[in-house]
Amino acid sequence: MFDSAPFSHFAPTDYLPAIQKAITESLVEIDNIAKNPEPATFENTVEALAYVGLHLDRLTAMFFNLNSAETNKTLQAEAQRISPLLTDYSNDIRLNTPLFERVRAVYNQREQLSLTAEQQTLLEKTYKGFTRNGANLSLNDKERLREIDKQLATLKLKFSENILAETQQYLQHFTSLEPLSGLPDFVLEMLAQEAQKRLVSGWVITLDMPIYTAVMKYADNRELRQKLFTDYHSRCAGASAFNNEDNVLRIAQLRQARAALLGYPSYAALALEERMAETPEKVTKFLSELLDKAKPQALKELEELKTFSGLTDFQQWDFAYYAEKLKQERYQIDDSLLKPYLALDKAVEGMFAVAHKLYGLHFTPTDEVEKYHPEVQTYKVTDENGDYLALFYTDFFPRAGKRNGAWMTSYKEQYRDKEGNDSRPHISIVCNFTRPTASAPSLLTFGELTTLFHEFGHALHGMLSKVTYPSLSGTNVARDFVELPSQLMENWCYEQETLRLFATHYETNAPLPIEWVQKIKEASAFMEGILSVRQLNFGFLDMAWHTYPHLERLESVCTFEKEATKATQLYPSIETMCISPAFSHIFSGGYAAGYYSYKWSEVLDADAFEAFKEVGIFNTEVASRFRREVLEKGSSEKESLLYKRFRGQDPTPDALIRRAFH
Numbered sequence: 189m190f191d192s193a194p195f196s197h198f199a200p201t202d203y204l205p206a207i208q209k210a211i212t213e214s215l216v217e218i219d220n221i222a223k224n225p226e227p228a229t230f231e232n233t234v235e236a237l238a239y240v241g242l243h244l245d246r247l248t249a250m251f252f253n254l255n256s257a258e259t260n261k262t263l264q265a266e267a268q269r270i271s272p273l274l275t276d277y278s279n280d281i282r283l284n285t286p287l288f289e290r291v292r293a294v295y296n297q298r299e300q301l302s303l304t305a306e307q308q309t310l311l312e313k314t315y316k317g318f319t320r321n322g323a324n325l326s327l328n329d330k331e332r333l334r335e336i337d338k339q340l341a342t343l344k345l346k347f348s349e350n351i352l353a354e355t356q357q358y359l360q361h362f363t364s365l366e367p368l369s370g371l372p373d374f375v376l377e378m379l380a381q382e383a384q385k386r387l388v389s390g391w392v393i394t395l396d397m398p399i400y401t402a403v404m405k406y407a408d409n410r411e412l413r414q415k416l417f418t419d420y421h422s423r424c425a426g427a428s429a430f431n432n433e434d435n436v437l438r439i440a441q442l443r444q445a446r447a448a449l450l451g452y453p454s455y456a457a458l459a460l461e462e463r464m465a466e467t468p469e470k471v472t473k474f475l476s477e478l479l480d481k482a483k484p485q486a487l488k489e490l491e492e493l494k495t496f497s498g499l500t501d502f503q504q505w506d507f508a509y510y511a512e513k514l515k516q517e518r519y520q521i522d523d524s525l526l527k528p529y530l531a532l533d534k535a536v537e538g539m540f541a542v543a544h545k546l547y548g549l550h551f552t553p554t555d556e557v558e559k560y561h562p563e564v565q566t567y568k569v570t571d572e573n574g575d576y577l578a579l580f581y582t583d584f585f586p587r588a589g590k591r592n593g594a595w596m597t598s599y600k601e602q603y604r605d606k607e608g609n610d611s612r613p614h615i616s617i618v619c620n621f622t623r624p625t626a627s628a629p630s631l632l633t634f635g636e637l638t639t640l641f642h643e644f645g646h647a648l649h650g651m652l653s654k655v656t657y658p659s660l661s662g663t664n665v666a667r668d669f670v671e672l673p674s675q676l677m678e679n680w681c682y683e684q685e686t687l688r689l690f691a692t693h694y695e696t697n698a699p700l701p702i703e704w705v706q707k708i709k710e711a712s713a714f715m716e717g718i719l720s721v722r723q724l725n726f727g728f729l730d731m732a733w734h735t736y737p738h739l740e741r742l743e744s745v746c747t748f749e750k751e752a753t754k755a756t757q758l759y760p761s762i763e764t765m766c767i768s769p770a771f772s773h774i775f776s777g778g779y780a781a782g783y784y785s786y787k788w789s790e791v792l793d794a795d796a797f798e799a800f801k802e803v804g805i806f807n808t809e810v811a812s813r814f815r816r817e818v819l820e821k822g823s824s825e826k827e828s829l830l831y832k833r834f835r836g837q838d839p840t841p842d843a844l845i846r847r848a849f850h
Contacts, residue, residue, distance in 0.1 A: 189554075189556040189557055190556075190557060190568070190576075190579050190612075190614070191600070192557045192558055192579055192599070192614060193246070193249075193250045193558065193560075193599045193600075193614065194558060195250070195254075195558045195559065195560045196558055198250070200260065200262040200263045200266055201262065201266065203247065203250075203251045203266055203270065204266055204269055204270055206247055207244065207247050207248065207251070207270055207273065207274075208273065210241070210243050210244035210247055211244060211273060211274075211277045213243070213244075214240050214241040214243075214244050214277070215277070215280060217236075217240045217241075218237075218240060218280070218281055218284065218287060221233060221236050221237055221240070221287060221290070222284055222286040222287040222290065223286065224290070227293075228289075228290035228291070228293040228294050229294065230294055230301055230303060230307060230311065233290045233291060233293075233294055234291060234294055234307075234310060234311050234314050235307075235310070235657075237287075237291070237314060238310060238314070238657045238658065238659060239605070239606060239658075240281075242658065244277075245600075245601070245658070246599070246600060248270075248274065249597075249598060249599045249600065250599060251263075251266075251267070251270065252267070253560075253597050253599065253616065254560055255267050256590070256591050256595070256597075256618070257560070257561075257583055257589075257590050257591075257618050258560050258561055258589050258590060259352070259589045259590075259591075260589055264345075264349055267345050268342060268345055268346075271341035271342060271344075271345055272338045272341055272342060274341070275334075275337045275338045275340075275341045276334065276338065278321075278337070279321070279322075279330075279333065279334045279337060282317065282318055282321035282322060282323060283321075283322055283323065283325075283330045283333070283334070285323075288318045288323040291314055291315055291318055292315065292318075294311060295311060295312075295315040298311055298312075305824065305825050306655060306656055306657065306660065306824040306825070309660060309823065309824055309825055309826075310657050310659070310660060313462075313659070313660070313823075316462065320450065320458065320461070320462075321333070321450075322449070322450060325449065325450075329449055332449060333446065333449055333450075336442050336445055336446045336449070337446070339438075339442055340439060340442050340443070340446075343435050343438055343439050343442070344439065344775065344776040345776075346435055347432055347435045347436070347439065347772075347775050347776045348591070348772065348776045350424050350430035350431075350432050350435070350769075351423060351424055351430070351432070351591075351592075351770050351772060352591055353430050354395075354423050354424055354428060354429075354430040354770075355394070355395045355396070355423070355591075355592055356588065357429075358394060358395045358419065359382070359386070359392050359393065359394055360392065360393040360412075360415070360416070361383070361388060361390060361391075361392050362379075362390050362391045362392075362393070363389060363390040364390075365391075367409050367412055368391060368407065368409070368412075369407070369408040369409060370406050370407050370408035370409070371402070371403065371406050371407055372402075372406060372523075372524045374402075374524070374527060374622070374625075374628070374631060375399075375402040375403065375406060376391060377625045377627070377628075378398065378399055378402070378622055378623075378625075379391035379392055379393060379399065381623060381625065382394055382399070393412075393416065395419070395420055395423070395592070396586050396592060396620060397592050397593065397620055398586070398620060398621060398622050398633075398636070400416065400420055401508070401633075401635070402523075402633075403416055404416060404417060404505065404508040404509065405508045405509060405512045405523075406509070406512065407509065408509075410505070410506070413505040413506070413509060414503070414505045416505075417504060417505035418505070418762060418764055418765065421762070421765045421766070421767055422764045422765060422766055423769065423770035424769035424770045425745070425746060425764075425766040425768075425769040425770070426746075426764055426766065428769075431769065432769035432770065432775075433745040433746075433766075433768075433769050435769070435775070436733075436745050436768050436769055436771075436775055437739065437742060437745055439775050440455075440733045440734070440736075440739050441739045441740060443455040443734065443780065444734075444737075444739055446458070453737075454468060454734060454735045454736075454737070455734040455735075455780065455781060456468040456471070456731060456734040456735045456781040457735075459667075459734065459780060459781035459782065460781060462666065463666040463667055463668045463669075463782070463785075464666050464668045464669055464788070464827055464828055465668050465784070465785075465788065468731060468734075468735050468781070471727075471731060471781075471784045472731060474784065474787070474788065475724055475727045475728055475731070475784055475787070477841075478720065478724055478787060478841075479721065479724050479755065479756065481845060481849065482716075482717050482720035482721050482724065482848075482849075483717070483721055483756075483758075484717075485716070485717030485720075485849055486717035486718045486720070486721040486758055487717075487758065488717065489715050489717045489718050490502070490718060490758055490759075492514070493506075493507065493510050493511060493514060493715075496510060496513070496514050497510040501760075502759070503759060503760060503762075504759045504762065504765075507718065507759075511714070511715050511718075515711060515714050515715075518711075518714075519707040519710060519711045519714070520707065521704055521707040521708060521711060523633040523634060523635075525704070526633070526634050526700075526704070526708075527631040527632065527633060528628075528631060528693050528694055528695065529691045529692060529693050529694075529699075529700040530631055530632040530633070530634065530636075530637050530691060531629045531630065531631055531632075531694045532584060532621055532629065532630035532631070532632055532640075533629060533630070534690040534691075534692065534694075535632055535637055535640055535690055536582070536640070537689075537690055538686065538687075538689045538690025538691070539640060539641055539644045541689045541690065542641075542677075542680050542686060542689070542806075543644075543648060545806045545808075546806060546808070546811040546815075547571075547572075547648070547652065547811060547812075547815055548571055548572030549569060549570070549571060549572075549577070549651075550569070550570045550571075550574075551567040551568075551569055551580065552567060552568045552569075552570070553565065553566070553567055554566050554567060554568045557579060557581075559581070561583065561587075563583060563584070563585055563587075564581055564582065564583045565581070565582045565583075566579065566580070566581055566582075567579070567580040567581075567582075568580075569651055576612060577612060577651055577652070578602075578612050578613050578614065578615055578650070578651035579599075579600075579612075579613075579614040579615070580614075580615050580616070580617075580647065580651065581599075581614070581615070581616035581617070582616070582617055583616065583617070583618045583619070584618075584619050584620075584621050584630070585619075585620065585621060585622075585623045585630070586620040586621075586623075590618070590620070591772075592620060593620065593772075594617070594618065594619040594620065594639050594642070594643050595617070595618050595643065596615065596616065596617045596618075596643045596646035596647050596650065596663070596674075597615075597616050597617075597618065598613055598614060598615050598616065598650050598662065598663075599614040599615075599616065600613055600614040601613055601650075601653075601658040601661045601662060601664070602650070602653035602654070602655065602658075602661045602662055603655065603656065603657055603658035603661055604655075604656045604657075610654075613650050613651060613653060613661070613662060615647045615650040615651050615662075616647075617640075617643040617644060617646070617647050618643075619636075619639060619640065619643065621636055621640075622636075628694065629694055631694065634681070634708065637681050638678045638681050641677045641678050641680060641681050642674045642675065642677060642678050643674065644674075644677055645673040645674035645675070645676060645677030645678070646663060646670075646673060646674045648673060648677070648819060649662055649663050649665075649670075649673040649674070649818075649819055650662035650663050652815055652819040652820055653819070653820060653822050654820035654821075655820070655821065655822045655824045656824075657824075660822045660823045660824045661822045662822055663822075664822055664823055665822060665823040665827055666823065666827050667778070667779065667782035667785050668782065668784070668785035668788040668789065669785075669789070669792070669823075669827040669831075670785070670789075671785055671786055671788075671789030671793075672789045672792045672793055672796065672818070672831075673818065673819060674789075675786075675789050675790060675792075675793040676792075676793040676796050676797055676814075678793075679793065679797040679800075679805075680805065682708060682709050682712050683709075683805050684702065684705045684706075685805060685806065686805070687700055687705055687708075688700075712847075713847065713848055713849065716848045716849065717848075717849070718758065720787075720848060721756050721758060722756075723786060723787055724756055724787065725753045725756035725757075726771075726773075726783050727783050727784040727786075727787060728752060728753055728755065728756060729749060729752050729753050729767075729768065729771070729774075729783075730771075730773075730774045730779070730780070730781060730782070730783035730784065731781065731784065732748070732749075732751075732752030732753075733752075733768070733774065733780075734774075734780060734781040735781075736748075736752075745766065745768050745769065746765075746766035746768070748768075749766060749767065749768050790844050791839055791840075791841045791843075791844050792831060792839050794843035794844040794846075794847050794848075795835065795839040795840065795842075795843045795844070796814070796831075796834070796835065796839075797843070798843045799814075799834075799835060813834055814834055817830050817831075817833045817834040818830055818831065818834055
């Protein structure tokens with residue numbers, strides 16, 4: 189149904205031969221384009237190339253999405269075999285000299301061609317895709333590039349597998365409630381569930397995000413908080429059986445070598461050339477300017493917390509606990525109060541209602557679509573006219589074989605096929621929320637609610653895409669633009685009009701009290717200085733790994749990390765703390781030289797949301813303009829142009845500063 193992913197047709201070992209066959213078929217298509225005796229044109233070369241490998245894309249999307257959300261040892265072993273094949277395949281295209289000569293011939297006559305804006309973008313991105321991936325290199329250097337890319341593919345997989353293994357094997361087992369003082373009932377219930385899964389009595393603490401954040405926030409036991417914090421922030425480092433330090437260093441070195449081979453001074457320079465920020469210097473300036481604004485606020489907040497706590501040696505593992513206590517005292521609002529009003533199933537209905545109010549969308553549950561796990565829910569998405577728009581998958585609960593965190597992904601991109609038919613996308617969001625218990629449905633913290641809306645914002649970007657070419661579709665945009673729709677969507681969580689749609693008590697059906705909504709809004713910038721500095725810390729660390737010119741001389745990953753982030757340090761240093769070996773975003777998740785984009789996108793989202801606030805958060809004219817100029821356009825034109833067309837002006841940080849430090 190809907191040409192959806194046929195999960196049941198594939199055992200883990202079926203993917204490799206299927207992918208090999210699809211690669212062979214795609215390379216035949218490539219060969220036909222490269223050897224076409226007709227003169228190179230946009231249609232017979234660049235456009236033809238845009239449609240190569242669609243079947244292969246479907247297979248690899250299925251495989252790698254399963255490897256993230258429902259993996260096992262067999263899938264992981266197959267991934268180690270498949271990834272180098274795909275790297276070779278990519279290089280077989282990018283390093284194909286006759287093919288590049290045809291692309292270059294079209295590119296050189298671009299001024300004489302009557303191309304649409306999207307066609308111009310495709311041509312430019314295709315040409316740069318070759319030049320930025322070695323098309324102009326000598327034969328020896330092309331072979332060196334191939335070897336670098338294969339090594340990177342394998343190392344990134346191993347990096348991710350180590351983090352998953354360390355997370356899965358970690359536990360703290362308690363048979364008494366005494367050390368767990370302060371944990372609310374909903375947290376204790378989570379820990380009891382973890383114990384039951386392991387066939388032991390009592391309570392079990394793991395490094396899964398819902399458990400980690402809850403224990404850090406509520407546990408009175410300072411020693412427990414210290415141990416959990418240091419264990420979490422030294423994953424895959426030091427004495428870990430799954431140490432990633434060599435992998436980190438090797439990935440960074442290979443990226444640097446790749447950039448140097450292509451004539452760039454650093455990997456960051458290569459990565460940023462095609463993004464809104466353009467250069468490492470601009471990113472560093474951006475991060476430094478925000479740090480200048482945030483750090484004084486952060487230091488002020490930290491002094492306030494120290495005074496409130498009464499501790500003379502306030503440490504990082506004290507932040508979440510005392511921040512929560514102070515927040516409760518100041519706003520009389522906490523997750524224990526809010527969670528009964530934030531049932532996951534109703535929150536999902538609420539986000540669908542927001543999408544309907546803004547964009548006229550309808551989400552209809554369907555059992556006609558195959559699932560990779562019984563907990564996955566599937567929906568048919570239609571527009572205001574009832575026309576089919578997308579398939580939507582949701583997968584919300586942690587389990588063995590599923591990596592931590594939350595993400596949006598796709599099983600099929602939107603595009604117009606060669607006959608002009610609109611091929612609609614298949615989009616998924618994957619999260620790790622608290623499971624339902626014997627006494628309650630899945631109840632979200634407010635942070636989890638914003639995570640849900642965040643990933644849904646990405647999903648809307650994918651579902652509403654309306655372009656011609658698959659490589660320009662949906663979220664295939666500049667890394668520092670991709671977080672705009674997701675972070676923008678979080679804003680609705682803080683609005684009374686939104687919470688009235690779904691925030692009712694799961695037992696009494698009473699609505700979330702209006703005065704609490706106001707407190708949520710007032711508390712939205714609570715400790716924003718400290719939280720901003722933390723994000724900037726990650727941004728500086730990312731840029732350091734991808735601009736430092738002497739990686740071959742590094743003796744210690746952890747020492748380098750401390751030096752790279754010293755400007756953002758607020759607390760006493762912790763000797764064992766070392767986050768790089770578990771920093772998935774930049775070493776295996778596509779955010780290399782791109783972590784700054786979260787803050788960059790915050791500037792965009794704060795500015796964009798003011799456009800809604802000026803006329804009403806459900807104003808359909810503004811929503812229609814955002815849909816038309818941003819959500820539907822993918823990367824069919826430069827992202828800066830798309831944003832300016834929506835907003836009528838370039839973004840400024842003023843709205844973010846007003847929101848964060850009011």
